[in-house]
Amino acid sequence: MIQSLEYFLSGLGVALEPTNLLFCFFGVLCGTLIGVLPGIGPVATIAMLLPVTFYLTPVAALIMLAGIYYGSQYGGSTTSILMRVPGESASVVTCLDGYEMARRGRAGSALAIAALGSFFAGIVGTMLNVLFGPEFARIALSFGSAEYFGLMVLGLSVSIVMSHGSMIGALGMVCLGLLLxxxxxDINTGFPRLTFDLPELSDGIGFVPLAVGLFGIAEVMRNLDAGEAFTGMVQKIGRLWPSREEGRRATPAVLRGTLLGTLLGILPGGGSILASFTSYGLEKRLSRRPQEFGNGAVEGLAGPESANNAAAQASFIPLLTLGIPPNAVLALLVGGMMIHGITPGPTVMTEQPALFWGLIASMLIGNIMLVIINLPLVGIWVQFLKIPYRFMFPAIFLFCCIGVYGVNSSSFEVLLAVGFGLLGFLLSKLGLEAAPLVLGFVLGPLIEDHLRRALTLSDGDPTVFATRPVAAVLLLLAVLAPCLVLLPQFGRRRREIFQEEA
Structure with a gap:
């Protein structure tokens, strides 16, 4: 533990370098902005900015992308509280009691509770990365190809269970991602697969056109299709500090939300959305005043806001130590690492300690920046809400196309991104989520590689996955995870979460 703290201090030196500090600030500022603006979201933003990372150092690129992710968790609470419009999906629960507090003249208190609770949860999540990240990495270093194969299959299985809507649809999206x-x-034989004799596909589908299309361009289409009518905005902010009674009620909720969010953030497919809804349900059950929930309960705001930020920070643990992205946003970060030739997994900590510890240390700095950005500048963020979307979408679409073209100077990849944009829009119309597709696309080549390697080392004996205890347990859990939905209580709670979010 002491050694981890020493490494963390060295990481602070990396994070405090002027260039890295600048991109950390840009990341959290951009994250706050896209969290405030409804209809953009961190996934679309990171997808659009991936091409920019080609011109940055790996450390600066990942610090910026990570800042966008956890910064959006902060910014999303602003529109939820003032307009009852979630800036991003994890802030849906904040609408329930945050907006009601604002309507009763306590908008300032609500914004302060959300920001301070998020700050505490973010700091705790960062320190857990420091303390437990190396332990996860040591365990992962003992894994062979069979264990990695089981772990990645388990990740896909859990992501199917935790995805929105039909599990059959989520399974189809994972299979489509694996296919793409x-x-x-083929890396072993050189035989072309699914290229349709197109030379542009001989090296495979690029991650950037797929991500930009599915999330950036598709998001523009969805927003234009949905319209842009935002009404009911709270005009008066009031005092930006909670009362003593509000602080007394918020404190235990923040602690519970932080603990719950940390545990759920590590799970593949869990993340901020599941953490915020679960925290809200827990606070309502524990409260002596359950009738206040939905009418301005402080606990109903403090708990979920802390939970979604703790989950955002904790989700970096499996990404950095095991190479498993728990959600779609971090799958994009895996893409960003691969762009720079970095293989995600436990070797990152040993082979590139400056990147590993610099990224973790930047989260501490970024969380401090976010408190400064969110509370004093809330009036400025409110002004951004008045920009009509018809002025924003041409710039977003143009930026998407320029970014994709700039990677390989390929007009074919621009057309590919537009095609994936149409696919993403169609999937949303069918009620299917694109996140399992991205996870399948990112993990598919790794799963294939570890499967082939395990079979090669065992002379083609498939029982290697049963005779190695860890691999067998992981694969058994992967099979059992979808069976959880058959349990009445779990299945009912899963439906309630996604119905409330909708």
């Missing part, structure tokens, strides 16, 4: 990930020449 197999396009290109």
């Amino acid at each position: 990930g197999s396009v290109g020449r």
